[in-house]
Amino acid sequence: MKRVDDFRLKLGGKELVPIMIGGMGVDISTAELALEAARLGGVGHISDAMIKTVSDRRFNTRYVKEKSQLYKFNIDNPDKSMVRFDLGRLAEATKKHVASTMEAKRGSGMVFINTMEKLTMNAPKETLRVRLHAALDAGIDGITLAAGLHLGSFALMEDHPRFRDAKLGIIVSSLRALVLFLKKSAKTRRLPDFVVVEGPLAGGHLGFGLDWANYDLATIFTEIRDYLKAEKLDIPLIPAGGIFTGSDAAFFLENGAGAVQVATRFTVTRECGLPEEAQQEYFKASAEHIVVNMISPTGYPMRMLDNSPAIGSGIRPQCESYGYLLDSNGSCSYIDAWNREKLAHPDAKKLEVFDKTCLCSHMRNFDVWTCGHYTYRLKDTTHRLADGSYQQLSAEHVFNDYLYSTDNRIALPAVEE
Numbered sequence: 284m285k286r287v288d289d290f291r292l293k294l295g296g297k298e299l300v301p302i303m304i305g306g307m308g309v310d311i312s313t314a315e316l317a318l319e320a321a322r323l324g325g326v327g328h329i330s331d332a333m334i335k336t337v338s339d340r341r342f343n344t345r346y347v348k349e350k351s352q353l354y355k356f357n358i359d360n361p362d363k364s365m366v367r368f369d370l371g372r373l374a375e376a377t378k379k380h381v382a383s384t385m386e387a388k389r390g391s392g393m394v395f396i397n398t399m400e401k402l403t404m405n406a407p408k409e410t411l412r413v414r415l416h417a418a419l420d421a422g423i424d425g426i427t428l429a430a431g432l433h434l435g436s437f438a439l440m441e442d443h444p445r446f447r448d449a450k451l452g453i454i455v456s457s458l459r460a461l462v463l464f465l466k467k468s469a470k471t472r473r474l475p476d477f478v479v480v481e482g483p484l485a486g487g488h489l490g491f492g493l494d495w496a497n498y499d500l501a502t503i504f505t506e507i508r509d510y511l512k513a514e515k516l517d518i519p520l521i522p523a524g525g526i527f528t529g530s531d532a533a534f535f536l537e538n539g540a541g542a543v544q545v546a547t548r549f550t551v552t553r554e555c556g557l558p559e560e561a562q563q564e565y566f567k568a569s570a571e572h573i574v575v576n577m578i579s580p581t582g583y584p585m586r587m588l589d590n591s592p593a594i595g596s597g598i599r600p601q602c603e604s605y606g607y608l609l610d611s612n613g614s615c616s617y618i619d620a621w622n623r624e625k626l627a628h629p630d631a632k633k634l635e636v637f638d639k640t641c642l643c644s645h646m647r648n649f650d651v652w653t654c655g656h657y658t659y660r661l662k663d664t665t666h667r668l669a670d671g672s673y674q675q676l677s678a679e680h681v682f683n684d685y686l687y688s689t690d691n692r693i694a695l696p697a698v699e700e
């Protein structure tokens with residue numbers, strides 16, 4: 284079997300190392316992680332999930348406090364329809380994050396931004412348009428459309444001068460989803476530059492139901508590959524979800540993939556935004572601790588560690604500060620669940636809500652330990668130290684292990700003194 288380094292991803296006239304690091308929010312796929320991927324010749328992602336929080340952390344802006352002060356009068360009101368994002372501030376925060384990252388880019392690779400449709404923000408079309416345009420304005424190399432069908436997203440960007448210049452792609456989990464996207468986007472006379480085919484073993488939100496185990500990445504990938512070939516559409520396919528070794532990656536590349544998207548193994552690197560305490564939980568996890576549940580207010584199943592602090596937390600909804608999942612009517616299923624428990628337990632000092640979670644607050648606090656199916660294998664990629672903890676890895680080490688490894692072997696890092 285060949286190794287990953289025997290292949291190259293061709294995007295337009297550019298050749299890249301065929302490794303793409305997935306876009307994990309909130310700032311888990313940091314600028315530092317994306318920049319390492321680009322420096323090494325591959326593709327890195329930043330994410331625009333909760334972009335105002337990310338900006339406040341990175342640039343000491345006060346976007347979240349500004350919004351919470353503006354709407355603090357509404358905290359006890361279950362009706363959040365009046366809680367809106369300032370579109371100018373939203374664009375400003377996005378541009379800060381993207382421009383700062385692009386200015387620091389070195390090497391022959393590229394940096395993309397992961398943009399989720401399910402961040403509806405009480406004005407789905409308007410806020411998505413601002414996020415897409417601001418990223419293009421700030422010079423992002425490409426945009427990966429995620430967490431939704433994005434049937435109108437190309438149209439939202441069609442009037443931007445970089446619409447045909449930037450690399451634009453879509454994440455799908457079925458041929459049906461891709462066909463719908465291609466059909467709806469056809470009027471823009473622009474095909475996606477790449478398609479990420481995400482299987483059922485991916486981390487975070489899944490494009491499947493609770494019957495996810497009945498599906499298989501290789502089968503979905505082959506179906507989409509054969510469809511594109513029959514339609515004479517030359518679009519690079521990038522499988523994702525459960526690609527844990529270089530041999531896993533090489534299998535797909537030998538079978539027609541343009542690149543692979545990987546993320547789980549990078550969650551325990553120094554460049555990742557996941558706090559080291561949480562990284563140790565990932566290392567310690569066993570297979571039975573990885574669950575798929577329906578606690579996300581988006582309605583999508585979500586894979587996470589079963590000891591995630593977000594599970595069962597009854598934190599008050601923080602929509603006045605955040606509110607990224609409010610639908611076009613200002614509603615969120617967590618608000619409904621929290622109000623139900625508040626009504627049922629009016630004297631409780633601490634509420635517990637198990638069927639939904641406040642995704643904004645807990646993602647902001649790194650308490651939703653979303654993870655890939657093979658997270659339990661992370662302990663086998665490094666050394667256990669004398670104190671019982673596990674040694675952090677570097678993104679470069681993991682990247683190169685994907686690039687050069689064969690026979691399903693995983694190279695351990697040098698032991699740190």
